[in-house]
Amino acid sequence: MNGRAGDRRIGTRRHAVSAPEVFIRRHPPVPSLVFDTYWYFASERQSIFHARAGGAEAPWTDDPVLGAYKFTNAYRASDRTSQFLIKRVIYNEDHDWPSTLLRVLLFKVFNKTATWNLLEASLGPMSLNNFSSERINAVLDDAIASGTAIYSNAYIMPSGAASMRQARKHRMHIALLSDIVRGSVSADIQKANSMEQAYNIIRSVPSFGPFLAMQFLVDLNYTQFLNFSEMDFVVPGPGARDGIRKCFQSLGDYDETDVIRWVAERQELELSTRGLEFKTLWGRPLQLIDCQNLFCEVDKYARVAHPEVEGRTGRTRIKQRFRAHAEQLTPWYPPKWGINEKIRQCQAAPGPSRE
Template sequence: MINTPEYGKLFVFEGPDGSGKTTLSRAFIEYLKGEGVECEHFAFPGHNPGTLGKLVYELHHDPKAVGVEALAQTSLQILHIAAHVDAIESKILPALKNGRAVVLDRFWWSTWVYGKVGGVSTKILRTMIQLERIVWDKTCPAAVFLIQRKTETGDSLTKDARQLSTEYTKIAGHEAHYYPVRCIKNDGTVRETLAEIIRNSSVNAQSANISGTNSRGCYQSRLLLTVNKSTQPAPSPLVFSRLAPAKPTVVFDTYWRFAAERQAIFFRRLAGDPPPWTQDTVLLEYKFTNAYRASDRVSQYLIKHVIYQGDQSPEEIFFKTLLFKFFNKIETWEMLANELETISFADYSFEHYDAILSRAIAEGTRIYSAAYIMPSGGPSSVSTRKHQTHLRLLEQMMHDEVPARLTDTPSMMKAFELLRSYQTIGDFLAYQFVTDLNYSPLMNFSEMDFVVPGPGARDGIRKCFKNLGGLNESEIIRVVTDRQQIEFEKLGLKFKSLWGRPLQLIDCQNLFCEVDKYARVKHPEVAGITGRTRIKQRYRIRREPFSVWYPPKWGLNELIATEDKNVPSI
């Protein structure tokens, strides 16, 4: 039996001249080789002697040297497309089909951006790029890294350079809906920037040559390289391990349908569409979190108004984040902010904070969120009230220099273990807290590092699978996360990602919790662990406009801010 190689991944480096993309693309290819990944490096239009790309390169940079007096911008961009097509057909696609990873210096983005700035009409550019798309067929990048430098955005820029930077950011915002796009700041050393690229590529020796086969096309893809359906085997059944196949129930398909529709609601609201934002009767009646945890109202408030406001020292970030998360309620935070000159550990007083919170309780105010149960500390607690226990716990963590220790932790798991070592903080809360702290500058770990299933997620997993086939719940969440594109496409669902950011482990963990609730109404015949049969929280329409802002290190805010609906659907 002949084994067909799995399709390789395509990594693209884009950006204006002088951004450092070529140097970084070469550094990335050396990294891949060092990891034992079979890979090749190509550049558009090309530099290899005897190729069309080399000729176009010379025409572009010194036309007189090859006997051409002058070249119109439209003609020049057409020649670039011709060179792209030649390299794609003769070199790049064969390498990918042989299972090799490809690192590409420039994409069709450059034709669009430089053509636009050079005055080529949008209609002509769209036609050119459509030709290149036909040649790429269903292949799209595993990731595009848009390399940016401060010098590209400063006041000293020429008008053309400023336009190039603007157009690149616009096209990145548009394309991020269709495949992963990462805006990489190249303001440090090559080594530092390369480390950031590697963190954003999720590359290792096992994954760099692997792609999700059987995908329907580049412009539905979110994570993995896709190829022509006719050249690939039919989708495999849902088997997570050769030794331990997990057996799904009908709720597993509902899991993906719920995720897709909940995300669609998010984008309809963000676009300012009037309600109702869905025809799903369950989603209309009951309250559910977003598909992405960071998009939820409380997470957004934490990121925008707590973490990234005020003093950005590790001590203050940690203090504010944990103080907010102990109560997990916006109203409680705003009450404290109104009563205090500033919420800061430098000005912290147990007596003052306790007095404010105790008075609120006496007036009948609920200071804790109902989102999850915060343990009180038990009978051994020296404090008489839950909020006092949490204030004392926060004091203890600050005394133990937890913020500084967190900055030195080598992994998200180690940070989790540090938080977990404190009384009243169990597995679930430690995982939630470390996820929130990871939004901040305090830590910078991938949300794909590890996952801890909460009680609701365990209920959801029980409903989605007849048995786990020997896998534990954390392993199930990881495999489900890895299969997201395959599952969406298998069901014909068009899932619109978070500007190119696929669902992370924390998001899929949360989705299991939400589908547990959703299935109580949609699939009442399917039992979970707890036996709960009703959903407590009813949905209340919020008509006020809203915006989103994510941790800057994710590189999404630039894409959101410059998203331009006039950028062509290429």
């Protein structure tokens, strides 16, 4: 690469004689009207986040769609479930890597804060030393018997192949976690030389498809034990692919993964071209996983804002309505990102931060 987005340079040199350099220009994606909405949505959703984090009273937006329906934040790590994971699951106290791996995957399999709170209230702080499939299954069996939902509805956890299935889905997942933490996966992930290599290790776990493997890796990368750049690698999920289809008339010579990187690398240009003010995450620009998530959310937003634009799935409505949480949002991120001190300084300073 010569550093210019969309160009590929192929050069050869023989016997110290210079050969002509050939430039092959890749045809870039062709945006649709919804691509403008992508950047508007990112800017407005992030503005809502900063308003709420700063303690502003509702309403936080004049947008009728954003005001009525539930959408995730522009930055994945800002969502309440991710914040719970970072604060309460990963960094609540010191854990070694094997216990951290267990804690993250145990939480993410159910992806529900109430389920995590139930397990720790019943069994104590989760770690590899006190991990017991029988005790965890007993707690979850009782919860289900009482009518409690133990899985989040954010995504569907697969039941696994026929050979893996048990009487209840959670029993298969707990058995799978037991195999993971006692096998080679833990050490293999830590030895991975790239985010893609770590992804392939997680992807090799039975019943962990591409979407789950990517999501779990991003969560594990929040820990102090992994330090991959979020600009290294991404795998588009089903919702993101739907959003990409709506945002572009053609992908040109790019695939969906290329498009996500193209968008992430052009974010400042795209926002400024449209005259949009975007308040970053205290200096942290959108990463690949954030741009991937935004495509998923814009797919939903466009069902109301652009009903004439069809996606891959043909869905036409947004299921979840917005309900404000009473708890005040106090964002906190992996310390290695170096932004928690900036948050404290901004909160202590008079007036809103415009960073």
